[in-house]
Amino acid sequence: MLNCCYLRSLVKEQQRIAYHTLGCKLNFSETSTIARSFEEEGYTKTDFNQEADVYVINTCSVTENADKECKQLIRRVKKQNPLSTVVITGCYAQLKPERIATISGVDLVIGASEKFNVAKHVAEFKRTGEAKICSCDIEDVQGFHSSFSLNDRTRTFLKVQDGCDYSCTFCTIPLARGHSRSDTIQGVLDNVNELANTGVQEIVLTGVNLGDFGKGYNGARSGEEHFFDLIKALDEKSSVPRFRISSIEPNLLTNDIIEFVAISKRFMPHFHIPLQSGSNALLGQMKKR
Numbered sequence: 280m281l282n283c284c285y286l287r288s289l290v291k292e293q294q295r296i297a298y299h300t301l302g303c304k305l306n307f308s309e310t311s312t313i314a315r316s317f318e319e320e321g322y323t324k325t326d327f328n329q330e331a332d333v334y335v336i337n338t339c340s341v342t343e344n345a346d347k348e349c350k351q352l353i354r355r356v357k358k359q360n361p362l363s364t365v366v367i368t369g370c371y372a373q374l375k376p377e378r379i380a381t382i383s384g385v386d387l388v389i390g391a392s393e394k395f396n397v398a399k400h401v402a403e404f405k406r407t408g409e410a411k412i413c414s415c416d417i418e419d420v421q422g423f424h425s426s427f428s429l430n431d432r433t434r435t436f437l438k439v440q441d442g443c444d445y446s447c448t449f450c451t452i453p454l455a456r457g458h459s460r461s462d463t464i465q466g467v468l469d470n471v472n473e474l475a476n477t478g479v480q481e482i483v484l485t486g487v488n489l490g491d492f493g494k495g496y497n498g499a500r501s502g503e504e505h506f507f508d509l510i511k512a513l514d515e516k517s518s519v520p521r522f523r524i525s526s527i528e529p530n531l532l533t534n535d536i537i538e539f540v541a542i543s544k545r546f547m548p549h550f551h552i553p554l555q556s557g558s559n560a561l562l563g564q565m566k567k568r
Contacts, residue, residue, distance in 0.1 A: 293323075293332075294321070294322045294323065294332045294333065295322070295323050295324075295325045295329075295330070295331040295332050295333070296314075296317050296322040296323070296324055296325065296331055296332065296333040296334075296335065297324070297325050297326060297327040297329065297331040297333070297334050297335070297356075298310050298313070298314055298324070298327060298334075298335045298336075298337065299327045299334070299335075299336050299337070299352055300337045301336070301337065301338050301339040301345070301348060301349075301369070301371075302337075302338070302339025302340075302369070302370070303339065303485075304436045304483060304485045304525055305436070305438055305441075305485045305486065305487065306337050306339060306369060306370075307428055307436055308426045308427050308428045308436040308437065308438045308485055309337065309369075309394065309395075309426045309438065310335070310337045310428075311426070311427065311428035311429055311436075312395065312425075312426035312427065313335060313337070313368075313394070313395065313397050313398075314335075315429070316395070316397070316398045317333075317397075317398050317401075319398075320398050320402070322398075327356075328359075329359070330359045330360045330363075331356070331359070331360060331363060332360070332362075332363055332364065333363060333364045333365075333366065333401055334356040334363055334364070334365050334366065335366045335368065335397060336349065336352050336353070336365070336366065336367050336368070336369075337368055337369040338367060338368065338369035338370060338371035338372055339369060339370055339371060340369075340370035340371045340373075340374050340451045340452070340455045345371045346371075346375070346378070349367065349371060349379065349382065350382055353365055353367075353382055353383075353384045353385060354384065356384075357383075357384040364386045364387070364401060364404060364406075365384055365385050365386050365387070366386065366387040366388075366389060366397060366400075366401060367379050367385055367387070367388050367389070368388075368389040368390075368394050368397060369394070370391075370451070370452070370455035370456065371455075372388050372389055372390055372414070373390045373391045373414060373417060373454075373455045373456075374451060374454060374455050376388045376390060376412045376414045377412070379410070380409070380410035380412055381410075382410075385410040386404060386406065386410055386411070387400055387401065387404055387410065387411050387413065388410055388411070388412045388413065388414065389413050389414070390412075390413060390414025390415060391414075391415075391417060391420045391455065391456060391457065392414065392415045392419065392420050393413045393414070394424075395424050395426075396413075400413055417453075417454055417455070417456070417457045418457070420442075420456075420457040421457075421460075422460065423440075423441055423460045423461055423462050424441075425437075425438060425439075425462050425466060425467075425470055426438045427470060427474060427482075429474070429477065429479075430477075433480075433481070434481045434482070434483050434523075435474055435479045435481070435482050435483070436482075436483045436485050436525070437467070437470060437471070437474070437482050437483065437484055437485065438462075438485050438486060439461055439462050439467050439484050439485070439486055439489070439492055439509065440459070440460070440461040440462070440485075440486030440487065440488065440489055440491060440492045441456055441457075441459075441460055441461065441486060441487055442456045442457045442458045442459045442460050442487055442488075443456065443458075443459055443487045443488045443491070444458055444459045444488075444491070444494070445488065445566075445568070446566060447565055447566050447567055448564065448565050448566050449565060452487055456487055459487070459488055459491045459494045460494070461486070461491070461492045461493055461494060463504065464504050464508060464509050464512050467509060467512075467513070468512060468513070468516055468517065471513065471517050471519055472517070472518075474519065475517065475518050475519050479519060480519070480520050480521060481519070481520070481521040481522070481523065482519055482521070482522050482523070483522075483523045483524075483525050484509075484510075484522065484523070484524055484525060485525045485526075486525075488528060488531070489506065489524065489525065489526060489527050489528075489531075490506050490527045490528050490530075490531025490532060490536075491506070491528075491531065492504070492505065492506040492509050493505045493506065493508070493509070506527075506531070506536065507533065507535050507536055507539070510522070510524075510536065510539065510540070510543075510546060511539065513545065513546075514539075514543050514544055514545050514546060517545065519545065520545065521545060521546075521547060522545050522546045522547065523546070523547045523549065524540075524546070524549075524550060524551070525551065526551045526552075526553060527550060527551070527552060528552075528553065528568065529552050529553075529554060529568070530568035532550060532552060537550075555567055
């Protein structure tokens with residue numbers, strides 16, 4: 280006689296799941312981490328353009344077309360499988376959960392605090408005819424959850440920092456991701472060593488405000504670790520051949536960082552610097568540094 284656990288595993292193996300990521304490299308790393316949690320539960324990953332039992336859409340709040348993009352994707356997957364479970368997560372899901380819940384075809388809306396528990400919420404989900412919202416106030420989102428992409432692209436994106444304490448007039452990211460917080464240097468090294476064991480040749484460091492690394496780990500603001508300390512540690516203690524810095528604010532790109540990267544053994548001599556504007560008056564209105 281087959282035991283219940285074995286029967287459950289057979290059912291899960293038949294479950295097909297597909298993912299779609301909108302927005303930045305940070306979102307891409309988080310989608311990949313969410314995908315691994317479903318793989319551990321026996322789900323089979325399939326292409327987003329194919330029929331699946333579960334569709335996970337990781338949204339972005341930066342583009343003004345977030346609402347339109349979300350609706351288009353939902354309509355597409357519901358045509359592929361009208362009985363599928365559709366999950367919306369990411370920044371837009373945190374900012375506008377009630378609005379998303381009213382979109383026809385949405386089953387689960389997962390906010391920032393529950394983003395990495397999507398597999399658990401899907402397992403517990405029971406269709407009632409209304410979308411279920413799993414979210415909280417962004418001020419209640421604490422701690423740091425590391426994530427990285429794997430086997431999806433040539434490069435691996437590793438999240439080392441999340442959130443932002445800047446309050447630029449045009450930006451909703453602090454409302455979607457909360458206060459600045461980051462991993463520890465040792466935590467990053469542990470992830471890098473894990474990735475090195477898989478044969479990864481290049482890691483792109485990602486975050487919302489990468490130069491703010493070391494601030495707000497698990498709610499604490501000790502300031503004992505900084506981004507400069509992180510890149511020195513990776514250069515000295517890692518076996519990964521190449522690192523890149525995805526994006527860094529100009530006021531946080533110090534001469535020490537520039538000079539170090541210029542002589543680094545592993546960091547590529549390239550910076551992506553979001554200047555936004557060359558006008559001091561406009562930058563002032565934007566509340567940019």
